[in-house]
Amino acid sequence: MHILLTGGTGLIGTALCGALSAQGSQLTVLSRSARRSVQGRTFITHLEQCASPVDAVINLAGAGLADRRWTAAYKRTIVRSRIDLTQQLVSWIESQTTRPKTLISASAIGYYGASPDDAFTEQGTPGTGFAADLCQRWEQEALRAEALAVDVAVLRLGVVLANEGGALGKMTQSFRFGVESWLGAGEQWLSWIHIDDVVRAIQFVLAADPRATTYNAVAPEPVTHRGFAHEVGRHSRSLLKLGVPPLAARLLAGEMAEELLLSGQKVLPQALIEQGFDFAYPTLTAALDNLLGH
Numbered sequence: 001m002h003i004l005l006t007g008g009t010g011l012i013g014t015a016l017c018g019a020l021s022a023q024g025s026q027l028t029v030l031s032r033s034a035r036r037s038v039q040g041r042t043f044i045t046h047l048e049q050c051a052s053p054v055d056a057v058i059n060l061a062g063a064g065l066a067d068r069r070w071t072a073a074y075k076r077t078i079v080r081s082r083i084d085l086t087q088q089l090v091s092w093i094e095s096q097t098t099r100p101k102t103l104i105s106a107s108a109i110g111y112y113g114a115s116p117d118d119a120f121t122e123q124g125t126p127g128t129g130f131a132a133d134l135c136q137r138w139e140q141e142a143l144r145a146e147a148l149a150v151d152v153a154v155l156r157l158g159v160v161l162a163n164e165g166g167a168l169g170k171m172t173q174s175f176r177f178g179v180e181s182w183l184g185a186g187e188q189w190l191s192w193i194h195i196d197d198v199v200r201a202i203q204f205v206l207a208a209d210p211r212a213t214t215y216n217a218v219a220p221e222p223v224t225h226r227g228f229a230h231e232v233g234r235h236s237r238s239l240l241k242l243g244v245p246p247l248a249a250r251l252l253a254g255e256m257a258e259e260l261l262l263s264g265q266k267v268l269p270q271a272l273i274e275q276g277f278d279f280a281y282p283t284l285t286a287a288l289d290n291l292l293g294h
Contacts, residue, residue, distance in 0.1 A: 004050055004100070006030045006085065007060030011165040012106075012157075015199045016058070017041060023203075028054070030061070047088065053098035056206060059105040059142065061085050065131060066167065070256045078134065086141040094148055104205055105142035107156045109191055109218060111135035114263035116188065121270040122156075122214040129259050143213075153205050158218035158267060162195035163291050172232050172292075180238035183257075184246045186226030188264035191218040194281035194290070204277050212271040220273065221283050222266050231284050235292040 003020060007013045008029035017027055021040045028042050028050050029035075035043035044050055063081040068074055086105065093099055112120040113127010126136050139154050146152050161168045174181040193201075201217050223231070226243075233241075249257040269277070281287040 001055040002026045002028070002051075002053065004028045004030070004054045004057045005060065006058070006089065007062065007106070009035075010060060011160060011162060011195070012198055012202075013060045015162075015195055016060070016202055019199050019203060047092040050092075052096055054096070054100045056102040056104070057089065057093065057100050058202065058206075059086060059089055059103065062106065065108065065110070066170075066256060066260050068256075069252075069254050070130065075130065079137075082134065082138045083141055086138060090141060090145045090148075093145055093150060099148055099150060101151060102206065102211075103142060103145045103150050103152045104202060105139070105152065105154055107135045107139050107142075107154050109156050109158050109216065109265060109267045110259070111139070111156055112265045112267065114188075114259065115265050116263075119266045119268055120216070121268050122212070122216055123270075124267075127265075130255065131259050139214075151211060152213065153208075153211050154214045155202065155205065155217045156214065156267070157198065158191040158193045158216070158222075160195055160198055161192055161287055161291060166195065168291060171228070172236075175232055175236040175238065178237060178239035180229050180233040180236075180241040181244055182225040182229040183244050183249050184225075184262045186229065186243050187224050188262060189222050189266040190225050190228050190264055191216075191222040191267035192228075192284065192287070193217055193219045194287040196290075197279050197281055200280065201272060201277060204272070204275075208275060212275065215271045216267050216269045217272075218267045218269050219279060219282055219284070219287070220269055222268075223284050225264070228284065231288050232292070235288060 003025050008017050031043045063077050110131030112124050113132045126132055143152050160166045246262050
């Protein structure tokens with residue numbers, strides 16, 4: 001296949017490029033900066049540079065939601081990197097003489113907002129707040145491609161756990177100093193997924209027939225933040241166990257802390273399970289054994 005990929009140099013995109021290249025796909029990767037092309041992988045800085053036709057488009061681009069405090073300026077960056085780029089991508093698809101058959105576009109489980117009690121499948125209703133509104137608008141832009149006879153699938157990504165980059169390093173920093181920690185009371189839900197299963201899920205959705213419109217890209221067993229800390233603690237010697245006061249998190253990260261760190265949602269991958277996807281790391285124990293060692 002010839003696949004156009006945005007966000008191909010990020011955490012998920014880098015891993016996915018390797019897997020797709022190994023399968024023999026020809027990749028065109030949209031990048032903000034010029035890069036030297038390598039075997040099976042061509043880097044472009046403008047969509048107009050993409051050689052047609054393209055069989056599928058995978059849209060993973062977006063500034064990190066949890067990378068920094070949500071200032072007004074950074075919120076604009078987040079919106080531009082997701083919604084504006086997706087608008088451009090759909091417009092490019094419309095301009096093609098031979099249009100791609102498939103568009104797989106990333107979203108996030110922030111779509112559902114926060115809840116301490118509810119469990120969300122793909123049929124869950126959208127929540128409120130900046131992240132929920134962003135995800136709704138992001139998905140709506142991608143789904144515009146359906147009017148162009150393109151098969152669109154949205155992937156609502158959970159917290160991706162990986163050795164290089166992503167959330168795991170940040171979430172385990174205190175453990176290096178012998179402190180097993182969690183944010184607030186630690187009872188907020190964490191819906192996570194191993195990086196290998198993210199890549200495999202994208203490949204699975206790319207090949208699926210029929211394909212669902214929406215997939216929750218999360219492991220089947222979410223945990224609380226305190227439960228996550230206890231699992232990480234099995235891999236390190238902790239001298240102290242404590243929760244970081246909510247006020248401290250709010251002072252450091254503001255609105256981002258309130259929406260992403262101090263609250264959470266229990267999200268289940270119903271569509272993937274119903275279509276027969278086999279998770280390599282269905283439990284946090286298995287995932288951390290792989291990432292942190294036994």
